[in-house]
Structure formats: C-alpha cells, structure tokens
Amino acid sequence: MLEAQNLSKTYSGTPALHPLSLKIEPGEVYCLLGANGAGKTTTINLFLNFIEPTSGTALVNGLDVVQQPLESKRRLAYIPEQVMLYRNLTGLENLEYFTALGSTETFSKGQLLAFLDEAGLPAGAAEKRVSTYSKGMRQKVGIAIASAKGAKALLLDEPTSGLDPKASNEFSALLKRLSDGGAAILMATHDLFRAKETGTRVGIMKHGRMMAELRTEEFGHADLERVYLEHMHD
Amino acid sequence: MLATIVRKEFTEMMRDGRFRSSAAITMALLLGAFALGWQHYSEVNAQHEAARKSTRQDWLHQGDKNPHSAAHYGVYAFKPKMPLSLVDHGVDPYVGVASWLEAHKQNEFRFKPAQDATAIQRLGEMTGATVLQLLIPMLIVLLTFPAFSSEREQGTLRQLLSLGVRPAQLAWGKALGIALALSVLLVPATLLGSAALALSADQGAMAASWPRAAIMALGYLAYFAFFVAISLAVSAVAPSSRFALVALLGVWIFNGLVVPKAVSDIARLLHPTPSAMEFARQIEHDIENGINGHDTTDQRAEELKQRLLKQYNVDSVEKLPVNFNGIRMQEGEEHGNDVFDKHYTALWQTFERQRQVHELAALAAPVLAVRSLSMSMAGTDFAQHAHFAKAAEEYRRVLNRKMNLEIAHHQKPDDSGFTRGEDFWATMPDFQYTAPDLAWILSRQRLSLALLAGWMVASLVAMAAAAGKMRV
Numbered sequence: 177m178l179e180a181q182n183l184s185k186t187y188s189g190t191p192a193l194h195p196l197s198l199k200i201e202p203g204e205v206y207c208l209l210g211a212n213g214a215g216k217t218t219t220i221n222l223f224l225n226f227i228e229p230t231s232g233t234a235l236v237n238g239l240d241v242v243q244q245p246l247e248s249k250r251r252l253a254y255i256p257e258q259v260m261l262y263r264n265l266t267g268l269e270n271l272e273y274f275t276a277l278g279s280t281e282t283f284s285k286g287q288l289l290a291f292l293d294e295a296g297l298p299a300g301a302a303e304k305r306v307s308t309y310s311k312g313m314r315q316k317v318g319i320a321i322a323s324a325k326g327a328k329a330l331l332l333d334e335p336t337s338g339l340d341p342k343a344s345n346e347f348s349a350l351l352k353r354l355s356d357g358g359a360a361i362l363m364a365t366h367d368l369f370r371a372k373e374t375g376t377r378v379g380i381m382k383h384g385r386m387m388a389e390l391r392t393e394e395f396g397h398a399d400l401e402r403v404y405l406e407h408m409h410d
Numbered sequence: 411m412l413a414t415i416v417r418k419e420f421t422e423m424m425r426d427g428r429f430r431s432s433a434a435i436t437m438a439l440l441l442g443a444f445a446l447g448w449q450h451y452s453e454v455n456a457q458h459e460a461a462r463k464s465t466r467q468d469w470l471h472q473g474d475k476n477p478h479s480a481a482h483y484g485v486y487a488f489k490p491k492m493p494l495s496l497v498d499h500g501v502d503p504y505v506g507v508a509s510w511l512e513a514h515k516q517n518e519f520r521f522k523p524a525q526d527a528t529a530i531q532r533l534g535e536m537t538g539a540t541v542l543q544l545l546i547p548m549l550i551v552l553l554t555f556p557a558f559s560s561e562r563e564q565g566t567l568r569q570l571l572s573l574g575v576r577p578a579q580l581a582w583g584k585a586l587g588i589a590l591a592l593s594v595l596l597v598p599a600t601l602l603g604s605a606a607l608a609l610s611a612d613q614g615a616m617a618a619s620w621p622r623a624a625i626m627a628l629g630y631l632a633y634f635a636f637f638v639a640i641s642l643a644v645s646a647v648a649p650s651s652r653f654a655l656v657a658l659l660g661v662w663i664f665n666g667l668v669v670p671k672a673v674s675d676i677a678r679l680l681h682p683t684p685s686a687m688e689f690a691r692q693i694e695h696d697i698e699n700g701i702n703g704h705d706t707t708d709q710r711a712e713e714l715k716q717r718l719l720k721q722y723n724v725d726s727v728e729k730l731p732v733n734f735n736g737i738r739m740q741e742g743e744e745h746g747n748d749v750f751d752k753h754y755t756a757l758w759q760t761f762e763r764q765r766q767v768h769e770l771a772a773l774a775a776p777v778l779a780v781r782s783l784s785m786s787m788a789g790t791d792f793a794q795h796a797h798f799a800k801a802a803e804e805y806r807r808v809l810n811r812k813m814n815l816e817i818a819h820h821q822k823p824d825d826s827g828f829t830r831g832e833d834f835w836a837t838m839p840d841f842q843y844t845a846p847d848l849a850w851i852l853s854r855q856r857l858s859l860a861l862l863a864g865w866m867v868a869s870l871v872a873m874a875a876a877a878g879k880m881r882v
Contacts, residue, residue: 224572226882249574260565264425265418276414278573318569325573 177202177360178223178252178329182232185218185384192218194385195232200360200377202328205351207371207392208364209404210381216364218384220331223362224254236329250278253327257334259318263307267297267317270306274321283324295320296346312343319350330354332363336370348374368404372397380407411575412583419587424594429553433595436549440541440595444603447496447538452610454507458488461508466840474829476821477813478739484512485809487802487841492789493611493619494626497538497603500790509799511806511841513813514743516750518686538603539784542630543777544666546596547637550588551658554641557584558880559651568882581646581877585638585870592634600627621848626787629859632866633780639869643876669775677767681760689757696749707742714741728823736818743810750803758796765792769857776865782858786851793854797846805841812838 180198184191193215200206208216221227223234225241225248234241239248261270271288283291292302295316306314315335322330332351336344344367351374355361365371371378372392378400380388387407390400423429465486472483489507510517558581561567570580604623608616641658648654684692699706718730718737727734772779785791821828852859 224568226568226571246574246576249572252572254569254572256565256568258565260569262418262422262566264422269418269421273414273418274569274573277411277570277575321569331572 177235177237178206178331178362179235179238180219180222180232181235183219183222183229183234184231185215185222185227186230191384193222196386197232198379198386200329200362202358202360203355204376205355205361205363205374207375207378208362208381209366209368209371209378211408213383214381215384216381217333219381220254220333220362220364223252223331224249250280251327252329252331253278253322253325254331255315255318255322255333255335257337258311259314259321261306261309261314261317264305266303266305267292267309267313268302270317271320271324275324278321278325281326288320288324291320291324292317295323295350296343312339315339315343315347319347323350323354328359330359330361330363332361332365334364334366336365336367344370368401369397372400380404382407412579412586415580415583416586416590419584420590423553423587423591429591432549432552433591436541436545437595437599439536439545440538440599441602443536443538443541444496444599444606446536447499448603448606448610451491451493451496455491455611458491458507461486462488469838470832470835472835474831476828477816477830477834478513480830480835481513481810481813484510485841486510487798487805487843489795489798490615490843490845492622492845493607493615494622494788495790496607497542497626498784498788498790499537499539500785500788501792501795502790505792505795509802511802511809513810514746516746516754516803516806539781539788543633543781543784546592546634547666548662550592550634550637551641551655551662553591554584554588554638555645555654555658556651557588557642558645558877559648559654562882563651567880571882577646577877577880578874581642581873584642585635585873588638589635618848622787622789622851625852626784629780629783629787629862632862633776636776636865636869639866639873643869643873646873646876646880665775665777669771670777670781673768673771673774673778676771677764680767681763683757683760683764689753693749693753696752697746700745710741710745711738714738730823733818733821733823735823736814736816736821740811740814740818743807743814747807754803761792761796772858772861772865776862779858779862779865783855783862786855786858789845794846794851798843801843802841809838 178198178200180196182195182197183193184195185193196215196219198206208214208219210216218227222229223236223241225234225245228242236248237251239251241248261267262273265273268285268288271292272283272285275283275288289302293299297313297316297320301309301313306317309317318335330351336347339347348370351361351363355376363371363375372395375392378390378392379386380390380403388403390403392400395403465488469480469483469485472480475483487509489502491507495502506518558567561570571577607619611619640661641654644657644661645651645654648657683689697707700710714737715727715734718732718734719725719727722730722732724730768778769782772782782791786793816830816834817828
C-alpha cells in the first residue's frame with residue numbers, strides 16, 4: 177500500500193509538488209499522467225525518500241519513509257525510465273546482486289533465470305555482459321529485479337518509454353500479474369493508452385498539482401484523452 | 411550481504427581493463443624494486459662479509475710496528491644490513507654504512523651512495539618503500555575515486571539505494587572489494603619477496619626479521635586502508651567523479667610530496683645542523699684549545715708532565731717508570747673523546763629534534779608515520795644508525811686505549827724501535843655489534859604507530875559518515 181498525506185515539496189520557494197493526498201490499495205495500479213515537470217517524478221522521489229518532503233508524509237505499507245528509510249524501501253520496488261546496470265556484469269549477475277541486496281530471500285540460479293525469462297529477456301542474453309544490452313533488455317532486467325524482490329509496492333517512473341509496442345505489451349501483462357498478486361503500483365507515464373489498459377485509476381497532474389482523478393473503468397479511451405487535453409490546455 | 415557487495419566490487423574491478431593494466435604496471439614496479447633491492451642486499455651483504463673478514467685479517471697481519479702506528483692503521487666497522495633493508499633503504503644512502511676507526515678521530519661514516527648519485531637519481535630511486543608509500547596510494551586513488559560518484563552519474567546508485575541498503579554497508583563492501591583486488595597484487599609480491607629473502611639471508615637474521623616484516627606489513631596495510639577510506643569518503647560526497655579525482659590527487663600530492671618536503675625544510679630551520687666543514691672546524695678548535703677555549707694542547711701537555719713528575723717524585727720525564735709519550739697520547743685521546751662527545755651529542759640531539767618534527771608532522775600526512783615505521787623495521791632509521799655509530803666509537807676508544815697503554819707501560823723512553831706483532835694485535839678482540847632488539851625499536855615508534863592507527867580509524871569513520879550523507 178502506498179499513501180501520501182498532504183505531501184508537498186518546494187525548491188527554494190518554487191513549489192514542485194502542491195500538497196497531495198493519495199492512497200493506493202493493494203491490487204490497484206495508479207497512473208500519474210502529465211507533462212514533463214508536472215511533479216510525477218518528484219512524487220516518486222518522495223516515496224523513495226531520495227528527497228525530503230517540505231510537508232506531509234509518504235507511507236509505504238504504513239511506514240513513514242523519512243522515519244524508516246531502510247525498512248520502507250525494503251517493501252517497495254523501483255523501476256526508473258532507464259534501468260541502469262553494471263556494464264561489466266552479466267544480466268544474471270546484475271539480477272543476483274540487486275536481489276541479494278534487496279531481498280531477504282535467496283534464489284537459486286535457476287530461479288533467477290526464470291525471473292529473467294518471465295520478464296521477457298531473450299534466452300542466452302542472461303549470461304552476456306550488460307554492456308551489450310539494448311535499452312529494452314535492460315528494462316527487462318529491471319522488471320526481473322522488481323519481481324524477484326516480491327515487493328508489495330511498486331514505483332515506476334515512465335518504465336515503458338522507449339520500449340517497442342510488443343515489449344510494452346509484455347510489460348503491461350507483467351504489471352497485471354504483480355497487481356493481481358496484491359501489489360500497490362504507482363506508475364508515472366505519458367502513455368494514455370497504456371494507462372487506460374493497465375491502470376485502475378488515473379491522476380492528471382499539472383505544475384505540481386493534482387488536477388483530476390478518474391477510475392479507468394468509468395471512461396473510454398477517447399474520454400480519457402479528452403479530459404487529459406482539457407487539463408493540459410492553459 | 412556484505413560478502414555480496416565485496417564479491418561484486420571485486421568481480422567488476424577484475425573485469426575492468428583499467429584495473430588490469432594499472433595493477434600490472436604497479437606489480438612490475440614493485441617486483442622490480444624488490445628484485446633490485448634484493449640484488450643490492452645480497453651484493454652488499456657479501457661485500458660486507460668479505461670486507462669485515464679482510465679488515466680483521468689486515469689488522470692481524472699488519473706486521474710488526476709501534477702500537478700507535480697500528481692505531482693509525484685502524485680498522486673498518488661495517489653496519490650490518492638487515493634483510494628488510496631491501497624494502498626500505500631509509501637513511502643509509504645519506505649517513506653511510508661503514509666507519510674507519512682510527513687514532514685521534516671520530517670519523518664521519520663513509521660510503522654514502524647519495525654522495526655518488528646524480529641529482530636526478532635522488533628524485534627517482536625506485537625502492538620498495540617508494541612503491542609502497544607513493545605508487546600504491548596513487549593506484550588506490552585511481553581505482554577508488556569513481557566508486558560512488560560514477561554510480562551516481564550512471565544512475566545505478568538510485569537503484570541501489572532504492573533497495574533499502576544501508577549506505578555505510580555499501581561503503582564497507584566497496585572498501586573490502588578494493589582491498590581484495592589489491593591483495594591480488596600485493597600478496598604474490600609479498601610472497602615472492604619473502605621467498606627471495608628466505609633463500610638469500612642467513613637464518614639468524616631471517617628469524618629476527620619475520621616479526622619486523624609483519625609489523626611493517628601491518629603498518630603499510632593501515633596506510634593503504636587510509637587511502638581506500640578517504641577515497642571512498644570523497645567519492646561519496648563529491649559532486650562529480652572529476653571533482654573526486656582532482657580532490658584525491660590533491661590529497662595524494664599533499665601527503666606524498668608537499669608535507670614531506672616542507673617538513674624537512676621546517677625541521678632544518680627550527681633545528682639547524684652545522685655544515686660538515688664547520689662541524690670539523692669546531693672539533694679541531696676545541697681539541698687544539700681545550701673545551702673551555704683557553705687550555706691549549708701545549709699547556710695540557712705541560713700540566714700532565716708536572717703532575718706525573720710530582721706523582722712519581724722524579725725530576726725528568728726520562729726517569730718516569732712509565733712511557734710519557736704513551737700517557738700523553740692517551741690523555742690526548744681522552745681529551746679528544748670529551749670533545750667528540752660534546753659535539754656529537756649536540757649534533758645527534760639536533761638530528762633527534764629534527765626527527766621529532768618529522769614524527770609530529772605525521773599529524774598532517776600519514777606517509778611520515780608509515781615511513782618512520784618502515785625505516786625502523788628495515789633497520790635503516792637514524793636511531794639504529796646512531797646505535798651502531800656509538801658502538802663503533804666505543805670500540806675505537808677501547809682499541810686506542812689498549813695501544814696507548816701498551817706504549818705507556820712497555821716502551822722504554824729511549825727505545826725508538828719499540829714494536830708489537832700479530833700476537834699482540836690478536837689480543838684486541840674483533841668488533842662485534844649487537845643490533846638493538848625489536849622492543850628497543852618499537853619503543854621509539856610509539857607516536858608513529860599511534861598516529862598511523864589514528865589516521866586509519868579517522869578515515870574509516872569519515873568514510874561511513876560520508877556514505878550516510880550521500881545523496882542520489
């Protein structure tokens with residue numbers, strides 16, 4: 177479960193995020209929509225405790241991320257727009273490393289390979305060094321890291337940007353599986369179609385402010401686009 | 411978890427071409443320095459052994475002559491070279507390794523390689539100590555500066571910290587990973603060096619050397635730990651890798667070049683030593699004029715004569731039951747000894763004060779602490795030089811006294827052909843030197859040991875603190 181209570185961030189007088197209250201229950205996929213600079217990444221950074229909130233609290237499974245920075249992070253997984261890996265290690269070694277540091281469970285090599293396979297990494301790539309990987313392949317290792325962690329809360333920062341439609345589709349299927357497994361997911365994205373497909377709720381942000389929240393089941397794709405554009409219109 | 415971090419850092423480093431090439435270069439330099447040191451040690455040791463034997467043979471077989479001539483003939487005393495001196499030549503190149511023990515004079519040490527060296531050699535002598543004190547820290551800096559900063563720049567740090575890893579634990583893991591990578595370089599070099607030593611040095615010298623080698627190794631490890639920790643600390647808080655590199659090179663230059671040079675100058679300014687010429691002139695002056703300055707050689711001889719005439723109740727030196735010349739020479743010798751004691755004590759006190767300045771300056775640069783420890787364990791520091799010099803001087807005085815008394819008691823005043831031969835020369839025992847033991851040496855290294863440990867602990871604390879402050 178992810179929860180923001182009057183969470184805000186101001187950089188030297190300029191608000192990056194106006195007080196935001198948000199609650200994402202297990203099984204929910206909440207999509208943050210909005211132009212660059214709308215406050216999506218700031219929100220995610222606040223949940224990660226990478227930046228300190230100006231006011232309010234961010235909770236992961238009920239743990240205040242400022243008070244319990246390590247414990248709260250152990251309960252979440254994070255996939256950035258560009259999953260960055262150690263170039264001189266293989267995909268498998270990267271997964272092994274991140275999993276060993278992030279998870280209490282230990283996995284066999286077979287299990288780790290299964291995570292990579294499940295994430296859609298081409299067979300045989302797992303044992304190659306990451307310096308030979310494409311962006312999509314790195315993204316898939318990131319997904320494998322997140323699913324191996326078995327986190328109950330996921331923070332995704334434009335995870336599908338730059339992925340081809342097939343990879344993007346596979347990613348959605350995986351998200352579905354994770355949310356069916358009881359994960360609360362917060363995803364920042366530009367992809368309205370993907371938001372409508374995988375999201376249960378959509379929040380439209382602009383200049384650090386939450387403009388509108390919609391349940392995706394109550395809207396068609398065209399409606400979502402219309403509402404979004406209305407809000408983007410100055 | 412720590413083991414995982416260590417293993418990953420180690421694996422990454424082993425696969426990094428930069429590590430492989432720089433480690434290979436450092437390894438080659440270290441082994442080269444050890445090999446040169448080893449060759450030098452075995453050569454010099456053999457030469458010393460041969461020279462020691464030959465100086466004794468020369469003494470015994472100098473032929474029949476007056477004992478005073480024998481005292482002038484003199485003997486050489488050779489400072490034994492410890493096996494570990496192959497790692498660290500210390501002050502040996504500057505203070506010399508052999509002394510000529512002759513009548514009337516406490517000689518300066520001879521055979522100082524620094525005298526024969528060209529100016530350029532002084533800068534670049536490649537010894538084990540240079541590699542250990544300067545090049546390996548440089549290698550550590552080059553390997554460690556991007557440890558955190560490049561992870562931040564590449565974005566892996568965000569992902570790493572999103573896992574809920576304690577940053578200090580990451581720092582410890584990286585430190586140990588680098589240590590493991592360095593041990594790939596240092597362990598074989600140390601083993602090779604030890605094997606070469608064990609093969610060439612004699613067993614007695616080796617037995618005494620193992621504990622010293624262990625302390626020396628621990629000292630260098632603490633010194634390396636300082637560089638690893640400080641590099642990680644800077645890398646954690648530096649705004650960029652480039653900044654971290656520049657800052658750490660600054661630390662390296664300050665520690666290795668600026669402080670040692672500045673401290674030598676400061677020590678000389680605070681506690682100036684006379685020039686060799688001035689020193690010799692003062693001694694000559696005091697011997698001529700007496701320590702108090704108005705007691706000339708002639709006056710002293712006249713006083714001695716009057717005293718002896720009175721003591722034996724005779725009216726001329728010819729009637730004395732002892733040889734006046736022998737007594738006079740021994741008196742002159744003892745007067746000279748007083749003069750030498752006065753001047754050499756003062757000189758050595760000045761050197762000791764300079765050394766204390768160097769020792770204290772380790773507060774500004776840990777290299778001075780490790781250098782002091784390293785030299786002392788190698789047996790090439792100034793304290794052990796002075797210890798040997800005193801023993802040699804002691805022997806010189808005994809020898810001269812023996813020669814003079816032989817004249818005083820056995821030479822008839824009119825017997826100008828008085829001589830002694832091999833039988834008598836053999837009654838003067840050979841010069842035997844017992845080098846100070848480890849406890850003696852360690853008691854003089856307390857401050858350096860404490861400062862080295864202090865630097866290591868402080869840098870590790872700084873590393874953990876900097877990692878805790880680290881932002882993504």
